[in-house]
Amino acid sequence: MKARLQTSLGQHLVMTPQLRQAIRLLQMSTLELQAEVAEAIETNPLLEWTEDAPYDAPTPTDGKSAEAPTEAGDGADEVHDRRDDDWMPDEGGWEGGSGGGGGGGTDDDREDAAERMAEPENLADHLLWQLHLSHLSERDRRIGAALIDALDEDGYLREPLSAIAETLLPEVHAGEDEILTVLHQLQRFDPVGIGARNLGECLHLQLEVLPDCTPGRELALRIVDGPLERLPRSGIAGIAQELRCPVDEVEQAVQLVRSLDPRPGKQVGEVAQDSYVIPDCVVWRQRGVWKVALSQQAMPRVSIHRGYEQMIRRCGESDAGYLRSHLQEARWLLKSLEARGETLLKVMRCLLRMQSGFLEFGEQALRPLTLREIAGEVGLHESTVSRAIARKYVRTPRGTLPLKAFFASGIDTDGGGEASSTAIQSMIRRLIDDENPRKPLSDAKLADLLKQSGIPVARRTVAKYREAMNISASHERVRIG
Secondary structure, eight states: OOOOOOOOOOOOOOOOHHHHHHHHHHTSOHHHHHHHHHHHHHHOTTEEEOSOOSSOOOOOSSSSEEEEOOOTTSOSOEEEEOOTTOBOOOGGGGOOOSSTTSOSSSHHHHSOHHHHSOOOOOHHHHHHHHHHHSOOOHHHHHHHHHHHHHBOTTSOBOSOHHHHHHHHTTTOOOOHHHHHHHHHHHTTSSSTTTTOSSHHHHHHHHHHTSOTTSTTHHHHHHHHHTTTTTHHHHHHHHHHHHHTOOHHHHHHHHHHHHTSOSOGGGGSSHHHHHSOOOOSEEEEEETTEEEEEEOGGGSOOEEEOHHHHHHTTTSOHHHHHHHHHHHHHHHHHHHHHHHHHHHHHHHHHHHHHHSHHHHHHOGGGOOOBOHHHHHHHHTOOHHHHHHHHTTOEEEETTEEEEGGGGOBOEEEOTTSSEEEHHHHHHHHHHHHHTSBTTBOOOHHHHHHHHHHTTOOOOHHHHHHHHHHTTOOOHHHHHHHO
16 A cells, blocks of 8 residues: 545535525524624624615605615615505604614614513413412412413313312412412403303303493303303204293394403413514515515614724734734625625515515415425525525515415316415315304315315315314304304
């Protein structure tokens, strides 16, 4: 064996620090991006907030025209006439007053964006807050905390009182009667109906807080305390005969019961968690053409401090090396931010071309679309498209939507085309909304109606879509409407 030299050709991907940073920034949400940029400015003296906004808010001039936000890469602003049938983003959607991406000025504008993000309040937090404000003793508060901990996500107490008593040991020795007394206090908390042990009790609690003059209230209380479980089988006429009441009065009482919330625990937490969303893009229609631009928050207004950059030529070698390293990091960050914005716009423009019907007519016009199709159209890898849409939102005339809402799997139709799963779910929801409340549509009947519309789906597929939309089965819809 002897040593020798030889050459070979090959290809491999080198994950440079710049590439790693660009990938990491691409998959961040707008709030995370603002926090990242704010932290970079704190640690890098060559970065600073800039007063020059890359995208200015459209400012109405004479009430007939407004300056539209410039799309990245277009190079110049355009002035368009505002027409009654066009939708333009209002000024509030373009103000950069929130987040670390705002143009400097006050310390509040420069604080860490993550610290301003409100923590979502769950059901337990909401109830414990009320418990601590109540006039209960310390012993009763401990019992109340144990009861709150035992509630499920719908707000029901599924565990027996004996099990609650065991969880309190050895700190508190409480009998079931004492625990029941505290439970009755808990059931007075918001949301109404919380702490119930079954559906009838949950509805009873909600009926109790209604004014005595509410039409059908007294009869509704009798129904939820008695024949509620028999309502699906007996129907309005059977319940009227059992209670010896006129059919029209029973029907009025049943309508009142159906207006109640069978899952009061769902009222807390879900809305609060999703209420603080900053759109990354804004979509509007200008003269019949869909336009898209990045929001100000998606492109933090940050630049290189020119004073420090000029000092590199005049300072000593050690100081110059320190400044040069931070200058390079600053340039990488700005380049990564620019690449993030360009990639997001490229993907969003493609989505507008392929899903314009969705914006025009709603979910029923959503066509099947996958990451692979978008990746092929824009010339990116599927993983890059996946990162670009992750936790991103777009403001549209139909509301603020996640970018994932533009994607859907498809099912072949009898006409030779495809229908998206989202469109099918929308059709199922519409059929259920229009059904006879006395005789709800079964999954098999829904499948037959979809087949008549040219969409062949199996009964179990309908059941899967129905459960995904949190819609109860047909026999339960009779009871809770």
